[in-house]
Amino acid sequence: MQVNQAKSQFVAVASIAAELSAVMEVAKEISLAAANAKAIAFRAGEKAKGFQPITDFINELAKDTIELVNNINEYAFHLYRLTVNEQRMTEACKRFEKVEQLAAGARYADSLTTSLQEVRLRTQLCHREFILQVSELLIKLADVMHPARAARVIAANSRIEASQAGEYLQSLQAVAESVDNAAQIINDKVHKCRSALTIINVAE
């Protein structure tokens, strides 16, 4: 791991963590919007009949997203640990090579060879594990896109249902709007995560 590569790996992993916590916030907002919509639809009674099942569905989507992100957070943390380890071992390799050079001719110079080989091997294993985890994380991130995409479709449906809700039109439309926005934001954030990860992959 070169210095710049290590830096970009740290930055990428940190930015994923940041994007994920933003996704979490937005998912919680959706969940709130769903509760809000449910209350309005309840008050609107007959007029918002078509809207009621939609609110439950929105709530489900928010829950799914939160669960997925929780799961992904663990991956992101694991990636961070791997990055720290790899960086430490790379540093150790560099220093051990320096020792070999300085200790040339020393009576016990060879005794370091095993440690050096082991650290090299562990660095490689660690890096392989990192790459593996990145590709798994990419798949998980694709999973988060699904509820977000579904939420957008639902938001479109909600607008149609809202139009039949008489005096509740505006508040229900606002709900649809906020779900749509939230889904769009999640979509963007997840895209950012994916491109951060792709940068790491490309850097290899």
Place this chain on the structure above:
Amino acid sequence: MRMTKIYEGAYQWIMLGRDVHKPEKIIDTNQYMVRTANRCLLIDPGGIELFAPMLAAVLHHAPVEEITDLFASHQDPDIISSLGLWDQALPNAKLHAAALWEGFLRHFGCETIEYVPIPDHGGVINLGAIELQIIPAHYLHASANFHVYDPHAKILMSGDVGAALEAPGMPVFVENFDMHIEKMRYFHQRWMPSNQAKRAWIDRVRKLDIDILAPQHGRMFKGDDVKRFLDWFEALQVGIAV
């Protein structure tokens, strides 16, 4: 890294320091090695920047698998920031360091090495051939701070106590105590926070039979200079920044 044998018997004490490759802005440090027939203890093994020259020097005396013990007098970076590297180089080593600092020192990386926490009242380091005493020196200057005393070789490794800052390449022993005072005064007045702690340490150390007082910076004191140092330090007011 220059190596100076300071005790030779059934085992050896070697002082390592005065490294000519040391980056300029890094404080110069003395490291100490106690080498028995099949074990090796490194006392205050030093900072990350010093790791390569330090290990390279040690390899003249011991293979990595026989470096079985590390000791850190306190948590400072010049003492032990190399821990994460030793951790990957040494297959079977223990680190003897204050229990109080464990959660802090582990930030440097300590997974292979076994952390042996030293309680506040001190303890021993048993190297088989010789047992060394861990002497409390709390607040001199770190909150949890220890020195190593070898009753057989009569050496007290005194961490930052007795330290002096001077130009690189200075001799390893104090030659003229009176001329050495100015090189120690500010360091002790500024770094040592407590007159009370200082008095407690002096009372304790006066009871030990010491031939060589070996600090982590500057020169070692031997013979009568040890007593001169204790007298001087006793009279010095420390903790001057407040």
